[in-house]
Amino acid sequence: MKHLEEIAFDNLVFLNNKENFLANRYKLCNNQFIKETDDDNTIYSPSDLEYPLFFTFHQLMNHVHSSCKPTFYGKTKKELLNMFAIAIEVIDEYYIETQNPNKEFERLMDDIDDKVFFIQQYYKYGWCHRFPIIIKDHFNQFCVEMIKTGKEIHRMHYDIMIKPHELSDEEEDEEVKEEVKEEVKEEVDEEVKEEVKEEVKEEGEEEVKEEVKEESKEESEEESKEESKEESKEESEESEESYDNISSDESTHAKED
DSSP, rough: OOOOOHHHHHHHHTTTOOOOOTTTTTTEEETTEESSSOOOEEEEEEEHHHHHHHHHHHHHHHHHHOOSSSSTTTTEEHHHHHHHHHHHHHHHHHHHHOOOHHHHHHHHHHHHHHHHHHHHHHHHHHHHHHHHHHHHHHHHHHHHHHHHHHHHHHHHIIIIIIGGSSSHHHHOOOOOOOHHHHHHHHHHHHHHHHHHHHHHHHHHHHHHHHHHHHHHHHHHHHHHHHHHHHHHHHHHHHHHHHHHHHHHHHHHHHOOO
């Protein structure tokens, strides 16, 4: 895509071609004159030309006043001013041939003509003004060169001293991924450890409960055995006593007889 200054310069070059402009060998595309090789029946009115002409002259007049460079697309400021004068003459001739009065167009061209005339006088005859401009142009050019040199030094410093120690975006992404993986892994390990602890704790409680049950069962069995022994012992004692009683009774009866 062209820059605005390039479009304006191309327009000025076309306006300096008297034959193509007066023969309507062009078409308008927004603010641009586009040359046509074939004859076109399209005839543009002065109203159609107002915006492209306003854009062309004011864009280039701004360059003449504010540009730091001594040339513009190979043309000096003096040559640009001469091209302004030729373009205005061609436009005036076109307007006369149209025989279609248009006050707005006349007002626009008068304003452009006055501004171009002032710039011509300023740069051609106003040496009290022109000399500082020359100094400013050279100083601006020096500043531009210094800026370019500074950018080149910065680029070389970056390429030699900084860039080799920097990681590429892919390497940085890989490192970030690795860090995230490590963090996730640590979190998972901690969760697994906690789960294992809980399981061990639960298993331990179950084992303790089982042991308590087994011990209580064994104690109850021991107690029952002891009780059965005591009962059997008592029964044997009772049987012995009853036997002794029976024996004594029989002896007593024998004596009486």
